[in-house]
Amino acid sequence: MSDKIHDLGSGFWNIRGSFRVGGVINIGTQCSLVKLASGRFVFLDSYALTGEVRDEVMALTNNGQDVEAVLNVHPFHTVYCTQMAKDFPQAVFYGSSRHHKKIPEVQWADDLVESNAVAKRYPELKFSLSEGIHYISPNEMIHAGSLLVFHPASKSLHVDDTFMSPPMKLLEAVLPDLILHPTTKKALKNEPNAGKQYCDWATNLAHDWRDVRNFCAAHSYLVKFKEGEFEKALLKAINKAxxxxxNA
Structure with missing residues (x-):
């Protein structure tokens, strides 16, 4: 995977980046750039921008001066936060409590990224925090929980880990367009009906955000859905799981 920026229209750009596990296997990562009604910008997630992608972002954002905030929506995606803070020092950085603990050198905003205060600050975006599973799992290897972000104007959904597309296009013939993160079952909270709560949340999300056309997942690739396909694909994945x- 090489770095690439996709203009999805209506002020939303998805940036596909590289992330190597153990320095070898590139599982990819992402961030997204959103233009606000004010004309300023916010990032969803952090990434170390380089080359032509960096040049395009800087051209769009007045050399970065018009970036007002970075919303780090997955508590376990922390690798690039320090670099992002150096690249956009004037931006307000929002993160989870884990971001605050793991990367104290970044000056984090007091409001957590999943708070109602942040959601109200950006009416151009719709947010949904995964339910029934840990947002910040006590097991560092379980990353199924996240804060999902939908941009209605471009019909783009930015999601890290919670929902995924098949990891290789080769698998499209045998796998649905959407799959749940493989650690979802292990991520369930130790509460009665946690599994039902998760499935009901995801089902409601499929209905509420049925207009999604651009599915931007962290460790796979950009999926384009036609009308009604996102809702159908997510419901299929949930009903199967x-x-x-x-019964977990």
Missing amino acids: RPKLE
Whole structure:
């Protein structure tokens, strides 16, 4: 995967980046750039921008001066936050409590990224925090929980880990367009009906955000849905997993 920026229209750009596990296997990562009604910009997630992608971002954002905030929506995606803070020192950085603890050198805003205060600050975006599973799992290897962000104007959904597309296009013939993160079952909270709560949340999300056309997932690739396809794909994934999750 090489770095690439996709203009998805209506002020939304998805940046596909590289992330190597153990310095070898490139599983990819992402961030997105959103233009606000004010004319200023926010990033969803952090990434170390380089080359032509960096040049395009800087051209769009007045050499970065018009970036007002960076919203780090996945508590376990922390690798590039320090570099992002250096690249956009004037921006307000929002993160989870884990971001605050893991990267204290970044000057984090007091409001957590998943707070209502941040959601109200950016009416151009819709937010949904995964339910029934840990947002910040006590097990550092479990990353299924996240804060999902939908940009209605471009019909783009930015999601890290919680929902995924098949990891390789080769697998499209045998896998649905959407899959749940493989650690979802392990991420369930130790509470009655946690599995049902998760499945009901995801089902409601499929209905509420049925207009999604651009599915931007962290460790795969950009999926383009036609009308009605996102809702159908997510419901299929949830309905398949519901028996196992509800009986966990």
